[in-house]
Amino acid sequence: MFEPVTIKDIAKALGLSTSTVSRALRDTHEISAATKKIVLEYAKEINYQPNPIALSLKERRSKSIGVIVSEVANSYFSQAINGIESIAYDRGYHVILTQTHESYDREVINVQHLASRSVDGLLVSLSSQTNDISHLNYLHEKGLPIVFFDRVADEIETHKVIANNEKGAFEATSHLIKSGYKRIAHLTSSTQLSISIERLKGYEAALKANNIETNPSYIKHCPHGGMIYEETENAIKELMALDEKPDAIFVAGDRLSTGCLSVFKNLNISVPNDMAIAGFSNSDVLDLFNPSLTSVRQPAFEIGQLATQMLLQLIEAKYPVEEFEKKILDTSLFVRNS
Amino acid sequence: MFEPVTIKDIAKALGLSTSTVSRALRDTHEISAATKKIVLEYAKEINYQPNPIALSLKERRSKSIGVIVSEVANSYFSQAINGIESIAYDRGYHVILTQTHESYDREVINVQHLASRSVDGLLVSLSSQTNDISHLNYLHEKGLPIVFFDRVADEIETHKVIANNEKGAFEATSHLIKSGYKRIAHLTSSTQLSISIERLKGYEAALKANNIETNPSYIKHCPHGGMIYEETENAIKELMALDEKPDAIFVAGDRLSTGCLSVFKNLNISVPNDMAIAGFSNSDVLDLFNPSLTSVRQPAFEIGQLATQMLLQLIEAKYPVEEFEKKILDTSLFVRNS
DNA sequence: TAAATTTGTGCAATCGTTCCCGACAACGTT
DNA sequence: AACGTTGTCGGGAACGATTGCACAAATTTA
Numbered sequence: 001m002f003e004p005v006t007i008k009d010i011a012k013a014l015g016l017s018t019s020t021v022s023r024a025l026r027d028t029h030e031i032s033a034a035t036k037k038i039v040l041e042y043a044k045e046i047n048y049q050p051n052p053i054a055l056s057l058k059e060r061r062s063k064s065i066g067v068i069v070s071e072v073a074n075s076y077f078s079q080a081i082n083g084i085e086s087i088a089y090d091r092g093y094h095v096i097l098t099q100t101h102e103s104y105d106r107e108v109i110n111v112q113h114l115a116s117r118s119v120d121g122l123l124v125s126l127s128s129q130t131n132d133i134s135h136l137n138y139l140h141e142k143g144l145p146i147v148f149f150d151r152v153a154d155e156i157e158t159h160k161v162i163a164n165n166e167k168g169a170f171e172a173t174s175h176l177i178k179s180g181y182k183r184i185a186h187l188t189s190s191t192q193l194s195i196s197i198e199r200l201k202g203y204e205a206a207l208k209a210n211n212i213e214t215n216p217s218y219i220k221h222c223p224h225g226g227m228i229y230e231e232t233e234n235a236i237k238e239l240m241a242l243d244e245k246p247d248a249i250f251v252a253g254d255r256l257s258t259g260c261l262s263v264f265k266n267l268n269i270s271v272p273n274d275m276a277i278a279g280f281s282n283s284d285v286l287d288l289f290n291p292s293l294t295s296v297r298q299p300a301f302e303i304g305q306l307a308t309q310m311l312l313q314l315i316e317a318k319y320p321v322e323e324f325e326k327k328i329l330d331t332s333l334f335v336r337n338s
Numbered sequence: 339m340f341e342p343v344t345i346k347d348i349a350k351a352l353g354l355s356t357s358t359v360s361r362a363l364r365d366t367h368e369i370s371a372a373t374k375k376i377v378l379e380y381a382k383e384i385n386y387q388p389n390p391i392a393l394s395l396k397e398r399r400s401k402s403i404g405v406i407v408s409e410v411a412n413s414y415f416s417q418a419i420n421g422i423e424s425i426a427y428d429r430g431y432h433v434i435l436t437q438t439h440e441s442y443d444r445e446v447i448n449v450q451h452l453a454s455r456s457v458d459g460l461l462v463s464l465s466s467q468t469n470d471i472s473h474l475n476y477l478h479e480k481g482l483p484i485v486f487f488d489r490v491a492d493e494i495e496t497h498k499v500i501a502n503n504e505k506g507a508f509e510a511t512s513h514l515i516k517s518g519y520k521r522i523a524h525l526t527s528s529t530q531l532s533i534s535i536e537r538l539k540g541y542e543a544a545l546k547a548n549n550i551e552t553n554p555s556y557i558k559h560c561p562h563g564g565m566i567y568e569e570t571e572n573a574i575k576e577l578m579a580l581d582e583k584p585d586a587i588f589v590a591g592d593r594l595s596t597g598c599l600s601v602f603k604n605l606n607i608s609v610p611n612d613m614a615i616a617g618f619s620n621s622d623v624l625d626l627f628n629p630s631l632t633s634v635r636q637p638a639f640e641i642g643q644l645a646t647q648m649l650l651q652l653i654e655a656k657y658p659v660e661e662f663e664k665k666i667l668d669t670s671l672f673v674r675n676s
Numbered sequence: 677t678a679a680a681t682t683t684g685t686g687c688a689a690t691c692g693t694t695c696c697c698g699a700c701a702a703c704g705t706t
Numbered sequence: 707a708a709c710g711t712t713g714t715c716g717g718g719a720a721c722g723a724t725t726g727c728a729c730a731a732a733t734t735t736a
Contacts, residue, residue, distance in 0.1 A: 006692055017716045022694060032714060049454050053400060054692035056391045057721050064434075072419055078411035085437060094455055096402075097435045099423065116387050117432055118342075262626050285621055288600050289628040344722055355686045360724060370684060392722035395691045 005048050014042060025050070056118075064094045065311060066114030067123045070102045070225070076254045076282040076300045077125070080149065083304025084123060091312055093120070100127035102227050108135045121145035121315045123307055126153060128190045128225040145314035149307040150298075152194045152326075159310040160326040163298040165195050168331030169202025170209075172278040172296045173250050175335060177210045181248035181276055185218040185239050187232075187260055188252035189225035196221070199252040199280070218246055226255030229263075236263045248338070251279030257293060258286060272338040280331075287334065294338040299329045343386045352380060363388070394456075402432045403649060404452035405461045408440045408563070414592045414620040414638045415463070418487065421642025422461060429650055431458070438465035440565050446473045459483035459653045461645055464491060466528045466563040483652035487645040488636075490532045490664075497648040498664040501636040503533050506669035507540025508547075510616040510634045511588045513673060515548045519586035519614055523556040523577050525570075525598055526590035527563035534559075537590040537618070556584055564593030567601075574601045586676070589617030595631060596624060614676040618669075625672065632676040637667045 007025070011018045016035070023031045024039035025048075056062045067084060069077040081097065088095050096119060098110035107127045112135065114122060124136065124146060133153045140146050140156050149161045176184050186203045188196045200219070207214050220235035222228075239246055251257045257279035264271050271277050271292040278294040281287070287295060306327055314321055345363070349356045354373065361369045362377035363386075394400045405422060407415040419435065426433050434457060436448035445465045450473065452460060462474065462484060471491045478484050478494050487499045514522050524541045526534045538557070545552050558573035560566075577584055589595045595617035602609050609615050609630040616632040619625070625633060644665055652659055 004692095007694095008692075018693080019695075019717080020715055023715085026694080028695095030714065035714080051395075051692050052455055053391055053394045054721090055694085057389075057395050057691090057723095058693055058695095060721075062391060071416075072410055073413065073416035075411065078409075078416060081410055081435075082437070085435075089436075089451070094434050094451070096432050097419075097423075098427075099420070113427070113432070117390055258623055258626065265626065283623055285596055285623045286627065288596065288603065289624065342722095345724095346722075356723075357687080357725075358685055360722095361685090364724080366725095368684065373684080389722050392691090393724085395693095395721090396723055398691070 004051065005046050006051065007048075010039065010043055010046070010048060014038060061120050061315075062118050063092060064096055064117075064119050065121045065123060065308070065315075066096045066098065066110075066117075066119040068098050068100060068107065068110055068114070069125050070100050070127055071227075071255075072097065072099060074254055075284065075286075076150075076298060079282055079300035080125075080304035080307075083301040083306075084308045085304075086301075087305050087308040087312070093312070102128045102224055104129040104131070111135050111139070115139055115144065121147070121311045123311055124148050126151040126193065128193055128223060128227075131192055143320070145311055147307050147311040147314065149303055150195065154194065157324055159307075159314065159324050161303050161307040161310065162194070162198075162326070162328055163303065163331050164328050165198035165331075166202040166205070168280065168296040168298070168333070169199040169250065169252065170206045171202075171331075171333045172280075172294065173203045173206035174209070175294060175333065176248045176250060176276060176278050176338070177206060177212065179248075179276065179338070182212065183215075183218070183244060183246040183248070184212070185220065185246035185249045186252065187220050187222065187235060187239075187249055187256055187279075189221065189256060190223040191221055193225075196252060203250055203252075215244075217242060222256060222259075225253055226257075226259035229259060232256060232259040233263045233266075236260065236267070240267075240269075246275075248276035248278070251277060253279070254281050254283065257281040257295070258283065261286075261290060261293060276338040278338055292337045294336045295334045296331050297334060298331050302329060342389065343384050344389065345386075348377065348381055348384070348386060352376060399458050399653075400456050401430060402434055402455075402457050403459045403461060403646070403653075404434045404436065404448075404455075404457040406436050406438060406445065406448055406452070407463050408438050408465055409565075409593075410435065410437060412592055413622065413624075414488070414636060417620055417638035418463075418642035418645075421639040421644075422646045423642075424639075425643050425646040425650070431650070440466045440562050442467040442469070449473050449477070453477055453482065459485070459649045461649055462486050464489040464531065466531055466561060469530055481658070483649055485645050485649040485652065487641050488533065492532065495662055497645075497652065497662050499641050499645040499648065500532070500536075500664065500666055501641065501669050502666050503536035503669070504540040504543070506618065506634040506636070506671070507537040507588065507590065508544045509540075509669075509671045510618075510632065511541045511544035512547070513632060513671065514586045514588060514614060514616050514676070515544065515550065517586075517614065517676070520550065521553075521556070521582060521584040521586070522550070523558065523584035523587045524590065525558050525560065525573060525577075525587055525594055525617075527559065527594060528561040529559055531563075534590060541588055541590075553582075555580060560594060560597075563591055564595075564597040567597060570594065570597040571601045571604075574598065574605070578605075578607075584613075586614035586616070589615060591617070592619050592621065595619045595633070596621065599624075599628060599631065610676040616676050630675045632674045633672045634669050635672060636669050640667055 007018050007021050011021045021039050024036040100107040147159045152160045222231045251260050281295040282300050345356050345359050349359045359377050362374040438445040485497045490498045560569045562569050589598050619633040620638050
């Protein structure tokens, strides 16, 4: 079944050599217009399609890029994937998608799987559990182009694309302060993640700018980034058990924001009456139907596009690239009832 | 940069032929234990990884499957993709994901792109605009394994996996009737889509079972399946302009459900007080924060898993498969305020 | 001891394509 | 007329891996 037509078939049918046929199809100069025409017409007639695998073997590239995210079922990532796809397909690359589900082990497996499948480059957003990046470093040192987006590893010198997390966090926290809240807690994911660090910075800066002292017990980490309900629930219960309960929370993640809202819902605590919440979120649905969350939205689509453009630039560079940049895109604040 | 180790390098280093090395690595019987050991140890030492592209060329398969959905940023599909991925990776296949954005043209382009990239099989959910399936038929006749899920084409004889749309629609509509609503409209996507047809059937069956006459002006189609806000808005405005306005709507799609809710929100019509809504949706967020929608939920993850298992069965079959089945999985109804 | 068998290894073809190199016309140039 | 150019084209080696076949050496059998 499924007998694809090859260059050899054309050569045999027309009484030419494979090299001549290849030249005709490739449109090189050293071929007569007459033969070229015959070959092209016949190729079209029998619907010849060059075998990309044979080409890959010869050219030593697969025309595919690997993508590593934590979850596709996350509005930020699905939007970023749309951006990645839009660029990749225009440039003739296909996209191989993998998910870590925030697990370090899955990340390592996925990276190795993609590398052994000889992708031409990698687009990576680290899992929340990832501390050790030697699996990526190894490939990076061997020359595999890698571009980080969103959750980046500063230890690896390459292109990076992120949102202005610090500024976004600053604005969201400032908004809560301006709205009159004084005891503002911070719910975030694992400590080592770049986005956690940046958003924490913005949160602290906003407090400081308004002469509010940071209270360490107001800062809660959820290492699984909202993937485990109990983790989020415990963090919030701890906050609510404090002597001086917070009156607002700044949440540093898409998944955590929804997780946080559902915990409060289950605890019968009204948002924003009993507790104001502002947080990072790219969910259209949440935005539409939950008027209580003031949200920081990232330009996910653009981040995906930009990261892909930069990766393709690395892949198609004639000489090894030595200068790397970190692009930072602005977030936007959607003020709602909180 | 990036010089991968080949079997030839091992052969040269150990003074053996490539065939011997290959046999040692492949663990065939016709090789001495001594040489095998030497080869394996050396291969491990220099971290030899077989080149999957060379293998693909030889074996004429790419160990990859193509997936075509309308949107990843759709909770149903992102859950289905998780199911697909979970099976594919276990079996050593990688997943190439494409989106149609409900456009027929993009569907054709994606199908051709995947085919020319020589995927071993295709997992397809049709776009809402697709009428003509000759692009798929062509490949199917050439022997490319295809499995449909969710939005299927009955004209092509192959495996299919769907939810029990008719039953789900029947239950949702019956629920609205039991709740006392009498004038129940139906908002659905394009007429030709299998899911539209099936859900319409369930809707009509429920009306009939309760001796309610179907009113053709109560049935509204949105060919873009909720992707275009104005389309949904117009449909609803037409319903609201009727002499006998409906008092409830059964919505036949994930995207349409959220679209519909936001239209009512913008029109300041209260759901479920002024208008009750029940509809298909797999969105956790919507489920959590919008208590007004009674939803029909599909086992998306399981559908993805099952479809992938069936596709791999087709791909790895020794003889062409002649018997095809259509698996139908039950939906579940989540009763809320509507 | 000679023949037959087993065992281990190498050679070469193969998958589909490209491209370097050489062949050989048909020219134009001295 | 002899030579160099130019334009076309075919042969064959690559890319990395597998595998049927051949063949030598080692072993067993008669």
